[in-house]
Amino acid sequence: MSEMNEKLVFDKPESVIDRATHYCPGCHHGIAHRLIGELMDEMDLPGKTLMTTSIGCSVFLYNYLNVDAVEAPHGRAPAVATGVKRARPDHFVFTYQGDGDLASIGMAEIMHAANRGEKISVVFINNTIYGMTGGQMAPTTMINQVTTTTPAGRCQTHEGAPIRMTEIIASLGGTAFAARGSLDSVKNIRAAKKHLKKAFELQLNGTGFGFVELLSGCPTNWKMTPLQANERIQNELIPYFPLGVYKDVSEEGGVC
Amino acid sequence: MTKKPERIFVKGNEAISRGALAAKCKCFFGYPITPQNDIPEFMSSEIIKAGGDFVQAESEVAAANMLLGAGAAGIRAMTSSSSPGMSLKQEAISYMAGSEVPAVIVNINRGGPGLGDIGPAQGDYYQSTRGGGHGDYRHFTLAPGNAQEAYDLTIRAFDIAFEHRTPVLILGDAIMGQMKEPIVPWEPESIDEENGREWCIDGHESKREKRLIKSLFLAEGALAGQNQHLQAKYDAWQDLAEAEEFECEDADLVICAYGSIGRIAKSAVRKFRKEGKKVGLFRPITLFPFPNKALKDLAKQGKRFLTIEHNLGQMVDDVRLAIRTVADSDFYPIYPGNLPTPDELEEPILKSLEGK
Ligand SMILES: Cc1ncc(C[n+]2csc(CCOP(=O)(O)OP(=O)(O)O)c2C)c(N)n1
Ligand code: SF4
Numbered sequence: 001m002s003e004m005n006e007k008l009v010f011d012k013p014e015s016v017i018d019r020a021t022h023y024c025p026g027c028h029h030g031i032a033h034r035l036i037g038e039l040m041d042e043m044d045l046p047g048k049t050l051m052t053t054s055i056g057c058s059v060f061l062y063n064y065l066n067v068d069a070v071e072a073p074h075g076r077a078p079a080v081a082t083g084v085k086r087a088r089p090d091h092f093v094f095t096y097q098g099d100g101d102l103a104s105i106g107m108a109e110i111m112h113a114a115n116r117g118e119k120i121s122v123v124f125i126n127n128t129i130y131g132m133t134g135g136q137m138a139p140t141t142m143i144n145q146v147t148t149t150t151p152a153g154r155c156q157t158h159e160g161a162p163i164r165m166t167e168i169i170a171s172l173g174g175t176a177f178a179a180r181g182s183l184d185s186v187k188n189i190r191a192a193k194k195h196l197k198k199a200f201e202l203q204l205n206g207t208g209f210g211f212v213e214l215l216s217g218c219p220t221n222w223k224m225t226p227l228q229a230n231e232r233i234q235n236e237l238i239p240y241f242p243l244g245v246y247k248d249v250s251e252e253g254g255v256c
Numbered sequence: 257m258t259k260k261p262e263r264i265f266v267k268g269n270e271a272i273s274r275g276a277l278a279a280k281c282k283c284f285f286g287y288p289i290t291p292q293n294d295i296p297e298f299m300s301s302e303i304i305k306a307g308g309d310f311v312q313a314e315s316e317v318a319a320a321n322m323l324l325g326a327g328a329a330g331i332r333a334m335t336s337s338s339s340p341g342m343s344l345k346q347e348a349i350s351y352m353a354g355s356e357v358p359a360v361i362v363n364i365n366r367g368g369p370g371l372g373d374i375g376p377a378q379g380d381y382y383q384s385t386r387g388g389g390h391g392d393y394r395h396f397t398l399a400p401g402n403a404q405e406a407y408d409l410t411i412r413a414f415d416i417a418f419e420h421r422t423p424v425l426i427l428g429d430a431i432m433g434q435m436k437e438p439i440v441p442w443e444p445e446s447i448d449e450e451n452g453r454e455w456c457i458d459g460h461e462s463k464r465e466k467r468l469i470k471s472l473f474l475a476e477g478a479l480a481g482q483n484q485h486l487q488a489k490y491d492a493w494q495d496l497a498e499a500e501e502f503e504c505e506d507a508d509l510v511i512c513a514y515g516s517i518g519r520i521a522k523s524a525v526r527k528f529r530k531e532g533k534k535v536g537l538f539r540p541i542t543l544f545p546f547p548n549k550a551l552k553d554l555a556k557q558g559k560r561f562l563t564i565e566h567n568l569g570q571m572v573d574d575v576r577l578a579i580r581t582v583a584d585s586d587f588y589p590i591y592p593g594n595l596p597t598p599d600e601l602e603e604p605i606l607k608s609l610e611g612k
Contacts, residue, residue, distance in 0.1 A: 047461030050329060062468050068457035070328040071470035073351050076321040079313065083325025084457070086283050086309040087333065091459055109321070112314035 015040035015066050022060060026226025028183040028216035029057055032125060033064050035193045036096075039200060040067070049092045052081040054106075056098035057131040057218075075106025078113035081120045092204060094121040100130040103139040103163050110169070114209050117174025121199045121210040124165060127218040128237065135221030139163040142236060147221070162240065166213045170246035176208030178247040182215040184233035188243065195245065202250060215241055261440045268432040269294035271403040271439050272362055273302065275410030276334050280447045281360070282308040283326040283333035285319040287341060290374040291430040292364035295336040316341040320348030320361070327357040327423075328469040330456025332414050332449065336362035339380050340371060342388065349423050350389030353486070354471030356455075358417035360410070362426045364433040367592035376430035376516060377592035381570035384427050385544040392483055394490045396424040397543040399514045401500075404439045406432060409541070411444055416496075418452060420489065427543060429566070431516035490545075499547040500539040501554075503529055507536030509609045510554055512563040512575045512585065514540045521564055523598035524605060535605060543571070548578040561585035562608040564601060567592060 012018060016037035023029050040046050049067040053059060055074035062069035072080035077095035085093040102110050102124050113120065129147055130136040136149040140162045144153040154162075170178035177199045181192030192214055199210025215237050217229030224232060266274065273295050276284070284303050286296030300310045313319035319335045326333035337345060342363045352359055365380045367373040380388075387393040396416050400406040406428060413424040457467050473479035500518070503525055504510055513521040518539035528535040538554065540547050555561070555578075563572040563585045572587045579585065588604040590596045 047463075048459045050457050050459060052325065059472065062466075062470070066466050068459055068467045069469070070325060070457055071351075071355065071468070071472060072324070073321065073347050076317065076324075076348070079318040079321035080325035080328075082311060082318075083283065083285065083322035083327075083333065084329045085325075086311060086322070087326035087329035087331035088458065089309075108314050109318055112318065116311075 013037035013041045015046050017064050017066050019063070021064060023057065024220040026217060026219040026229055027057070028127070028214070029125060031183045031189060032123065032214055032216065033061065035189070035196055036123065037065060038193065039197055040065070043197070043200060043204070045092050045200070048090070049094070050084050050088060052077045052084060052093065052095045054095060054097045054101045056101050058096055058098060058125065059132070061096050075101050075104070076109055077101070078106065078109040078118070078120070078122065082113055082116070082118050085118060085120050089119070092200070094123060094200075096123045097125070098131065099124070099126045099128065099138045099140040103165050111172065114169050114211060115172040115174045117176070117208045119203050119206060119208060121203050122212070123196065124211065124213040125216045126165070126213050126241065127216040128162070129218050129221045131218045131221055140165070142240065164241060166211065166246050169211045174209050175211060175247050176202045176249045177210040179211070179245040180213040180215070180241060180243050182233055182238060182243055184215065184217065184230040191243070198248065207249060213241070261442070263438045263440055265436055265438050266403060267294055267434055267436050268400075268403045268406045268428060269364065269434070270298055271407040272336070272410045272426065272428070273298040274441055275407040276360065276414070277302055277306055278441065278443050279332065279411040279414040280449060281332045281334050281414065283331055284308070284310050285313050285322040285326075285333070285335045286310070287313050287316045287319050287337065289338045289341045291366060291433050292336050292338045292362065294433070295362060316344035317347060320345035323359045323361070324348045324352050324357055327352060327359040328355070328457055330453040330458055332418070334360040334362065336364070338364045338366045339368050342380060342383065346383070346389035349395065350387070350391050350393060351471050352423040353387065353393035353395055354391060354482070355469045356421040357423070357469060358421050359423045360413045360417055360426065361423055362428070365427060365429040373593055374430065375593065375595065376566060378429060378515065378517065378566035378570070379592050380427065381543065381565070381567060384425055385546070385574070393486060394544050395422050396420070396493065397427055398424065399427045399541060399543050400432060401515055401519045401539060402432065403435070403437045407439050407441060420493070421455070427515065429516050493545040494548070496542065497545040497547040497549070498541040499550050500537070500541060501550065502537040502539070504536035504538060504554060506534055507559060508534040509560045509562060509605065510536045510538050511605065512538045512540070512551070512561060512571070513565065514543060514571060517564055517566050517590065517596065520596055520598050521601060524601040527598065527602070528605065533609060535609060540571070546574045546578065551575065551578040552582060555579035555582040559583070560608060560611065562588060562605060564588045564590065564604070566590045566596065
C-alpha cells in the first residue's frame with residue numbers, strides 16, 4: 001500500500017502540546033488530559049479557556065495543554081477558579097484536582113464553589129491515594145488498602161470510610177451536573193468523555209457548576225502493573241464508587 | 257465656577273472601600289471579622305452597582321485564593337480582613353508574591369495573639385512587613401494614619417500592585433477603621449484597565465503563546481533566578497519609601513510611630529511644642545519599603561529617638577536597623593488591649609527627651 005492510501009485514524013489533539021509527559025507508565029492522568037484536549041478542540045475552547053491547575057502529580061498539566069493557566073495552592077483550585085471566573089465571566093474556566101487535593105485539604109473550597117453554583121467545571125481524578133508525595137492515605141483510600149501511612153491497611157474505625165465525592169457534590173444546590181466515570185477501559189473512557197462534555201457545555205451555556213470524578217489508576221503507589229491497576233478499578237473501586245450521572249439539571253428528573 | 261469638592265463624613269473602613277471603587281476595583285472577596293466588617297458590607301452592594309462582583313467566601317483562605325485568581329486574570333481586585341483572618345490569607349499572599357500577582361489586601365489590625373480582642377493594636381507589624389507566609393518575599397505595606405489618607409493610599413495601592421506586579425497590603429487598625437471623620441473623595445483621571453497586562457491570563461484567542469501564572473520553579477537554577485528577580489524588585493522599592501516628618505527639623509527628640517499611634521503621638525508633639533519642648537514626629541507611611549534613608553538623615557543630625565508602638569516592640573527593629581551606625585532608639589510599648597491617649601505618651605516622651 002502506498003503512503004497516499006494510508007488513512008490517519010488517530011492523532012494528537014491540537015490542544016495537547018507535543019511532548020512527553022512526566023507520568024509513570026500506566027498512569028491515567030495522561031488519558032484524562034487527552035480527553036480534555038479532544039474536547040477543547042471539538043468545542044473550540046483553547047482561546048477562551050483559563051485553566052486552574054493544582055497540587056499533586058498533575059501539577060504540570062499546564063505543560064501539556066495549550067491554554068492559559070494559573071497554579072493554585074494545594075486544595076484551593078475551586079477558590080482560585082472562582083476568582084478567575086468572577087474576573088472574566090465570559091471565559092471557560094476549569095480546575096483539575098486529585099483526591100488528596102480536592103477531598104482532603106480542599107474539601108471546604110470544593111463544597112462551597114459547588115454550592116454557590118460557580119460557573120466552572122471540575123475534573124476530579126480519584127486514584128485513592130496521594131500520588132506525588134509517595135503513596136500516603138487519601139480520603140478516598142479503600143478500607144484495608146495499604147498505603148505508606150496505613151501500613152496495616154485503612155481501618156474504618158481508625159481512619160474513617162472512603163469519601164464518595166460525587167454523591168456529596170450532587171446533593172448541593174448549586175451543582176448543575178455531577179457524574180462519575182472511570183479510565184480503566186475503552187468503554188468507560190468513552191463514557192467519561194461524555195460526562196466531561198456535558199459538564200463543559202453546562203458551564204458554557206451559563207447553567208452552572210459541573211463536576212466529573214474519574215476513577216484512575218496509580219500503578220506506582222498501588223504497587224501493581226498497569227493491567228493489575230485496571231483490574232483493581234473494575235473489581236474493587238467501581239463497586240464502591242458506582243459510575244454514572246448523579247445530577248443533571250438539564251434533564252428532567254436528572255438526579256438518579 | 258469650579259465645583260466645591262464634596263466632603264463626606266465616613267469611617268476609615270468606608271474610606272478604604274470608596275477608595276477601592278474610585279480605583280476601579282472590580283472584584284471583592286470577603287469574610288466577616290471585626291473590626292473590618294464595614295468593608296465587605298459596603299462592597300456587597302456598591303461594587304455590584306459599579307458593575308463589579310462580590311463574593312462572601314467560605315473562609316479567609318478561600319477569599320485570598322479568589323483574589324489570587326482574579327489578580328492572575330489581570331483584574332483589579334481586593335480582600336480585607338483583621339488579624340486572625342490575615343494569618344489564614346498568608347498562604348495565598350505567598351503564592352501571589354511568588355507568581356507576581358497584583359492584588360490589594362486590607363488588614364484592620366486587632367489585638368492578639370490568638371483570638372485576642374477586637375480593639376486596635378499593631379501586633380501584626382512583623383507579619384505585615386516580613387512576608388507573613390512562607391518563603392523569601394516582601395510586599396508593599398502602606399500604613400494610613402487617618403480616613404483621608406486611607407482613601408488616597410487605597411487608590412495608590414492598586415497602581416502600585418499593577419505597576420510592580422505585587423500584592424499590596426494596607427495596614428490599619430480599629431481606631432482608623434472605626435473612627436468617623438470627613439474626607440474629600442476624588443477620582444483618578446483615567447485607569448487603563450487592560451494596558452500593561454501582557455502577563456495575565458485572559459485567553460489567547462489572538463493566537464499568542466499561552467501564559468502561565470505560577471510559583472513552582474523546579475528546573476536547576478530556576479527558583480534561584482526567580483528569587484534573584486524578586487529581590488532586585490524589592491530592593492528597587494527603597495526609592496519609593498515614604499514618611500511624614502512633623503516638627504523634626506530642630507527637634508532634639510524624634511518620635512517614630514505609624515498609623516493611629518502616629519496620629520496620637522502627633523497630638524502629644526503639638527502639646528510639647530506649645531511648651532517649647534523640641535519634639536518631632538517621624539511617621540512611616542510605607543512600612544515596607546521602610547523609609548531608612550530619611551530616618552538615617554535625621555540620626556546624622558544628632559537627634560535622639562523614641563519608638564512608640566501599639567505592640568511590644570516590632571517596628572523598633574526597623575528603626576534601629578535604619579539608624580544603627582549613628583544612633584539608637586528608646587522604645588515605649590502600648591500593650592495591645594489598652595487604648596492610648598496623647599496624655600499617656602507624655603511621660604515616656606519627657607523621659608526620652610531628657611535622656612533618662
Ligand atoms: C499546603 C500543602 N500541603 C502539602 C503539600 C504536599 N503535597 C503535594 S502533592 C500532595 C498530594 C496530592 O495528592 P492527590 O491530590 O491525590 O494527587 P495525585 O498526586 O495522586 O495525582 C501533597 C500532600 C503541598 N504541596 N501543600
Ligand atoms: S505516582 Fe501515581 S498518580 Fe503519580 S504519575 Fe505515577 S502513577 Fe500517576
